[in-house]
Structures are given as C-alpha cells and as structure tokens.
Amino acid sequence: MSDYSPTILQGQQTNDDEILAKTPLDAKALGGDSSVVIMELLQRFKVRDVMKRQVLSIPRKATLREAQRILRENHISGLPVSEDGRLYGIISVNDIINGLDHGWMDDTVDMHMASSLVVLEAGMPISFALRYFNNYTYGRFPVLDSNRQLVGIISQRDVMRALLYELSVEIRKLERKTADKVAQPAPPSETHFFRREWAVVHNDLTGAGRAANEIKQLLREKKVDRSVARRIAVAAYELEINICIHSHGGVLVMVISDNAVTITAKDRGPGIPDIEWACRDGTSTANDWIRSLGFGAGMGLSNSKRVADFFEIESEVGKFTKVTCAFNLKKLEAPAGGTAS
Amino acid sequence: MTIADVVKVLNGKLMAGDGTSPRVVGAVVANDLMSDVLLTDADDVLLLTSLASDQAIRTAHIVGAVGVVIHNAKPLSETMIKVANDLGIPLVSSPLSKYDACVKMHDAFLAEARG
Known part of the structure; x- marks a missing residue:
C-alpha cells in the first residue's frame, strides 16, 4: 500500500565513524587531512539547519483526490498527513497510483497513508540524515522537534546544497590562507x-x-x-x-x-x-x-x-x-x- | 561643495563615512556602469548611481571619489555600508531620481559659481 517501510525511528545515535563509512561520502573519500573539514561540517550541521521549514501537509479526512491535486500542483511525490503539528502519516504518489487502480480516490487519506514512518529529529547531526538516506530508499524524511511536532522536511538535495555551500566557504578560507602564505x-x-x-x-x-x-x-x-x-x-x-x-x-x-x-x-x-x-x-x-x-x-x-x-x-x-x-x-x-x- | 552640502542639496541621508570631510566635489559622474566610471579622468568625483552594491563603493575608492550617492532611496545592504566605512567613502542615500539629482547638483554648482 505504501512505499514507506514500517520502520519506526528508535532515536538512538550510532558511532559516527560507522555513519561516515556507510554514507555516500564514505570514510575512504574522507581520508587524510582534508576530511577534517567535511567531518566537522557533518557534525556541526544539524537537520534543523538544512531542512525546509515550510511544509505542505494535508489533514487525515482529506480525500486521496485532494492529495493527488496537491502533489500534482506542487510537483512533489510525498505529502505529510498532519493536524496541529502532529504527524499522522505520509501519503505518497504510490498510494495515489494504488488509489486510482482500486477506485479509492474518494477515500480519506488516513485509510491509505503510511503511518509507521521513518522520521528525523531537528537536533540530529547531518551525518545521521546522510546515513538514513543511504540506508533507506526514500528521497525525503519528515522532521520532528523534541515535542514530536512536525517542523520540517529534509531531502537529499537540501543536504547537498547546504554542504556544497559550506564547503565553498571553507575552501575560500583555505584559498585566502594560501594567498596570504604566497x-x-x-x-x-x-x-x-x-x-x-x-x-x-x-x-x-x-x-x-x-x-x-x-x-x-x-x-x-x-x-x-x-x-x-x-x-x-x-x-x-x-x-x-x-x-x-x-x-x-x-x-x-x-x-x-x-x-x-x-x-x-x-x-x-x-x-x-x-x-x-x-x-x-x-x-x-x-x-x-x-x-x-x-x-x-x-x-x-x-x-x-x-x-x-x-x-x-x-x-x-x-x-x-x-x-x-x-x-x-x-x-x-x-x-x-x-x-x- | 563638500559631502555635507551634497546631503543637503539632494535631501539625502549620510549612511556611511565621514560627513564632515573637507574634500570638495570637483566633478559629478552619473552612471550605473562601473567600467564607464573607471574610465573617467576627473579628480574628486562625486558618483551618482543606482547601483546599490559593494562594487559602486569599491569603484569609487579606485577613482578616489569624494563620495557616492544612491538614488531613489534604494535599500542599502549592511555589507555595502561596511565596505564604505572600511574604505572611508561617504555614502549618501537620496530619495531623488538620477535625473533630478543631476539637475539639483547642476543648479547648486551654478549658484556656487555665482557666489
């Protein structure tokens, strides 16, 4: 019914070296002195620094047809189902396709949404988010605060954009240092x-x-x-x-x-x-x-x-x-x- | 005409730099293209421009300008104001259009010449 596997975030953090080794930016690529800057960035940056804060959502009693319209109009493939900041599930394009296939388009989204979700917490380091992107096939994760309220959504693109920007800042600093030496x-x-x-x-x-x-x-x-x-x-x-x-x-x-x-x-x-x-x-x-x-x-x-x-x-x-x-x-x-x- | 006089003539507001500078405006350059401004041979230039960016200040510094006036009360960024202060370039914000500012400056120069 959903492309979201029934995995629930346990909340514990694992060893950071293990995280780096399993992310696309693997430990080998980060080896040597040059990795220090990247590793520091991965730890310094939190999910809240990178996530999108304006999140489209839909209430539980909206229909699949309404969800389909929002997904189509906003060119997105997944939509959090939430009310008053509380996250109940996610409705995805796959759910809509199933709904079209089975004639469920007038059903409410809470009947077909994925309700067991993988989520990230706003205070987690970006290294944690990278590991999740590596371990799961999802393109984005909802982000909750410490009160379990939905506060954002984070995609791989958001992470890459932020890292590239910060890396350019770090490289510029290094170039200036080099110029000063020269x-x-x-x-x-x-x-x-x-x-x-x-x-x-x-x-x-x-x-x-x-x-x-x-x-x-x-x-x-x-x-x-x-x-x-x-x-x-x-x-x-x-x-x-x-x-x-x-x-x-x-x-x-x-x-x-x-x-x-x-x-x-x-x-x-x-x-x-x-x-x-x-x-x-x-x-x-x-x-x-x-x-x-x-x-x-x-x-x-x-x-x-x-x-x-x-x-x-x-x-x-x-x-x-x-x-x-x-x-x-x-x-x-x-x-x-x-x-x- | 000093930068303090320019502020009065153009109904402006000094946003950065020394408003009491004794330097006298020798020529007025009204331009938004900085390569054109760099071409001028005039000394003690007052730059009138709509280009509200750091580059207007940096260009003014290169040609040794007396000051920079930004038209139409365009919002000025904090970095622009900082660059102006760092380089010691008086920066004035004026509500006038570039045309009106040129006319006012022209009239003021004429009045000054007549004594």
Missing part, C-alpha cells in the same frame, strides 16, 4: 622589491574588487604618484572582475620594481578563443546577473589596455588566460632601509 615578499633581487598575490574566486562578486582596493592603498603607502596609482588600480580592478566573472578562478599579482609596477592576472581557464574580439570595446560574454552588478559591458580588457603603458595577453583555450599590465613610475620613493621590503 603573499610573502619575493626574495630581494636587483629589480624586485615588493611582490604580493591575491586569490580571486569565481563568481565571488561580494569579495571581487577587494584586491584592487588593497592595491590602491598599498600604492598610496608606497607614495606612488597619485595619477599612476589610479591607473594601476583601474587595471587591477578590471582584471580582478574579469577573473571573477569569466574564469574558474585565479590570482592577481602586483610587483613593484624600481621603475615600474606590474599587474598580472592569471586564471585557470576556460581561456579565450578569440583574443582580438575579446579586447574590443563592447564585446562580452557576460550574463544579465553580472550586468546587474555594474559590469559585463565588455570594457574590462580594453580599459586595462587603455590605462597601461604596456599590455600583453596570452590565452590557451581550456587552460588559462594571462594578462600583464605594466606602468612606468614617475616617482617612487623606496621604503626606508633599502630595496627589500
């Missing part, structure tokens, strides 16, 4: 006395521009001529935005030497098939979302070229794009104490 000044040489590198993350338009702002502040501290500093910052900003919106991510590097400042933007692809076309004013592959943020008018490369004293672009489709802009310094006072900083 940002140590290069060994002093005859010409270089300052080098710094910033990681630029794909589609991070909240953070995009931060490197260019820092570059401008650094140039001010280094007493670089104001008009030159502005041109350098403009190129850095345009190139940073380009990496952010057009590439898979990359780095922005500034090198200050005795008589020039060089800004290099290098990304990890996808590369530019037609460089000449890409450098023309007004040509862009940007989408409406990017345009709504004030960019994407196809002026990034041409603006960078316009303000730079030297401009070079290299690209290999599927591999990388590297843009170099160099600026002659009218006046640059070396930091006190020598040529290294």
Whole structure:
C-alpha cells in the first residue's frame, strides 16, 4: 500500500565513524587531512539547519483526490498527513497510483497513508540524515522537534546544497590562507622589491574588487604618484572582475620594481578563443546577473589596455588566460632601509 | 561643495563615512556602469548611481571619489555600508531620481559659481 517501510525511528545515535563509512561520502573519500573539514561540517550541521521549514501537509479526512491535486500542483511525490503539528502519516504518489487502480480516490487519506514512518529529529547531526538516506530508499524524511511536532522536511538535495555551500566557504578560507602564505615578499633581487598575490574566486562578486582596493592603498603607502596609482588600480580592478566573472578562478599579482609596477592576472581557464574580439570595446560574454552588478559591458580588457603603458595577453583555450599590465613610475620613493621590503 | 552640502542639496541621508570631510566635489559622474566610471579622468568625483552594491563603493575608492550617492532611496545592504566605512567613502542615500539629482547638483554648482 505504501512505499514507506514500517520502520519506526528508535532515536538512538550510532558511532559516527560507522555513519561516515556507510554514507555516500564514505570514510575512504574522507581520508587524510582534508576530511577534517567535511567531518566537522557533518557534525556541526544539524537537520534543523538544512531542512525546509515550510511544509505542505494535508489533514487525515482529506480525500486521496485532494492529495493527488496537491502533489500534482506542487510537483512533489510525498505529502505529510498532519493536524496541529502532529504527524499522522505520509501519503505518497504510490498510494495515489494504488488509489486510482482500486477506485479509492474518494477515500480519506488516513485509510491509505503510511503511518509507521521513518522520521528525523531537528537536533540530529547531518551525518545521521546522510546515513538514513543511504540506508533507506526514500528521497525525503519528515522532521520532528523534541515535542514530536512536525517542523520540517529534509531531502537529499537540501543536504547537498547546504554542504556544497559550506564547503565553498571553507575552501575560500583555505584559498585566502594560501594567498596570504604566497603573499610573502619575493626574495630581494636587483629589480624586485615588493611582490604580493591575491586569490580571486569565481563568481565571488561580494569579495571581487577587494584586491584592487588593497592595491590602491598599498600604492598610496608606497607614495606612488597619485595619477599612476589610479591607473594601476583601474587595471587591477578590471582584471580582478574579469577573473571573477569569466574564469574558474585565479590570482592577481602586483610587483613593484624600481621603475615600474606590474599587474598580472592569471586564471585557470576556460581561456579565450578569440583574443582580438575579446579586447574590443563592447564585446562580452557576460550574463544579465553580472550586468546587474555594474559590469559585463565588455570594457574590462580594453580599459586595462587603455590605462597601461604596456599590455600583453596570452590565452590557451581550456587552460588559462594571462594578462600583464605594466606602468612606468614617475616617482617612487623606496621604503626606508633599502630595496627589500 | 563638500559631502555635507551634497546631503543637503539632494535631501539625502549620510549612511556611511565621514560627513564632515573637507574634500570638495570637483566633478559629478552619473552612471550605473562601473567600467564607464573607471574610465573617467576627473579628480574628486562625486558618483551618482543606482547601483546599490559593494562594487559602486569599491569603484569609487579606485577613482578616489569624494563620495557616492544612491538614488531613489534604494535599500542599502549592511555589507555595502561596511565596505564604505572600511574604505572611508561617504555614502549618501537620496530619495531623488538620477535625473533630478543631476539637475539639483547642476543648479547648486551654478549658484556656487555665482557666489
């Protein structure tokens, strides 16, 4: 009658290592140091952090036909049967198919719903939910609070979305840490006395521009001529935005030497098939979302070229794009104490 | 005309930055396309824009703007206000449309020139 097996949640939690070993994100995949972040996420996140809180439901005395309408109109395959927050069962598409087959469509849902349910509690860690998704074939589970009231519903998609988001946040933190490590000044040489590198993350338009702002502040501290500093910052900003919106991510590097400042933007692809076309004013592959943020008018490369004293672009489709802009310094006072900083 | 004068002229409200800055507006740029704003050579720019995002502030910082005015009393995010404070860019919210703000600024400049 129902696709829900008569399993009742016992409530006890099992050993976490066992949970991880049986989930799709198995222990092997989580092995090594890199697993620490994921394991921490699986424990830190609770079901309540991920579940959908707006749950459609239907009362016990509604008919299968009404349930069918709600399922169809909302493109869902299962519907909790609840009253005043108390969960009585679940009516699924399979129950509706059986109802159509046997002529039960005018029966009330409590006659055909699954009433022995597998449920999750809102305070359980996500690792617990993953184990349930792995052990049962259901696509979603109702979520109850400590008073056994229905407070949400959780699907595999909800879990994956939340984990992917949190992982991207963690990866961004790691990238920034890496950038900070790389940002140590290069060994002093005859010409270089300052080098710094910033990681630029794909589609991070909240953070995009931060490197260019820092570059401008650094140039001010280094007493670089104001008009030159502005041109350098403009190129850095345009190139940073380009990496952010057009590439898979990359780095922005500034090198200050005795008589020039060089800004290099290098990304990890996808590369530019037609460089000449890409450098023309007004040509862009940007989408409406990017345009709504004030960019994407196809002026990034041409603006960078316009303000730079030297401009070079290299690209290999599927591999990388590297843009170099160099600026002659009218006046640059070396930091006190020598040529290294 | 300082940022305090701009607030008065545009019936605005200072949302971030130093409202007592002595910097004087040298030119007004009214644009929503940040690549266009980056192209301007003018100094001491006041940026009038409908782009209520962090990027408007970051662009203003790059061109050394005196301040940023957002039109039509558009809601400003907390991050935008934080970025403005961090970068020291006065941020003004005005109920005027971009056109009306441009006209008011033009009139104010004329009045200032006439003494």
